Amino acid sequence: MVALKLLDSCFHGNDKLQTYYLRNAIILQQVKFNSKSEVETKEIGRNLGKRLKAGDVVCLYGEFGAGKTTMVKGIASAIGINERDITSASFTIISEYKGVTPFYHIDLYRVEPDGVHALGLHEYLGKDGISVIEWAEKAGNEIPDGSIKIHLTYTGENSREIVIEGILLDEDT
Numbered sequence: 001m002v003a004l005k006l007l008d009s010c011f012h013g014n015d016k017l018q019t020y021y022l023r024n025a026i027i028l029q030q031v032k033f034n035s036k037s038e039v040e041t042k043e044i045g046r047n048l049g050k051r052l053k054a055g056d057v058v059c060l061y062g063e064f065g066a067g068k069t070t071m072v073k074g075i076a077s078a079i080g081i082n083e084r085d086i087t088s089a090s091f092t093i094i095s096e097y098k099g100v101t102p103f104y105h106i107d108l109y110r111v112e113p114d115g116v117h118a119l120g121l122h123e124y125l126g127k128d129g130i131s132v133i134e135w136a137e138k139a140g141n142e143i144p145d146g147s148i149k150i151h152l153t154y155t156g157e158n159s160r161e162i163v164i165e166g167i168l169l170d171e172d173t
Helices: 002-010 039-047 067-077 136-142
Strands: 017-022 027-034 057-061 095-097 103-107 130-134 148-154 160-170
Touching: 027 039, 039 067, 039 136, 039 148, 039 160, 057 067, 057 136, 067 095, 067 103, 067 130
Parallel strands: 057 130, 057 148, 103 130
Antiparallel strands: 017 027, 027 160, 095 103, 148 160
16 A cells, blocks of 8 residues: 555546556556646656666657657656756657666657668667657557557647556555
């Protein structure tokens, strides 16, 4: 129950929370947020980023302008990377940052799905750093099992629905 209290405070008791218990861990199958601002979206990313570790892969899905880069800024800030250093990497496909843990910002916007394999994503995903992929739907089979998936949906000028799937937290977290 300690972990549930932590989840409630970490995620501000926001919207729907579905949990499953497995030995000493809680698998957070899905959590849904309604962000009302860019600041809230960054904060959701920051709270998630605090729980990520080397080898984690976060996949971002959503239409243009849904807040994917804003989410990346929040995640990156949690591991010591200045959010001003994070930009939409639409012309730079893979940006590497040195934080507490290496951070790989991968933006597949300008990559055709049949060209993804040639990028060598396997060198970044599930390795020594945290990888966050924008436009992850283009990566297809390159996405490793166990990745965290975040779906961002535009619901208004400043509001977004954010659904996060696949988080694993220990009881002690």
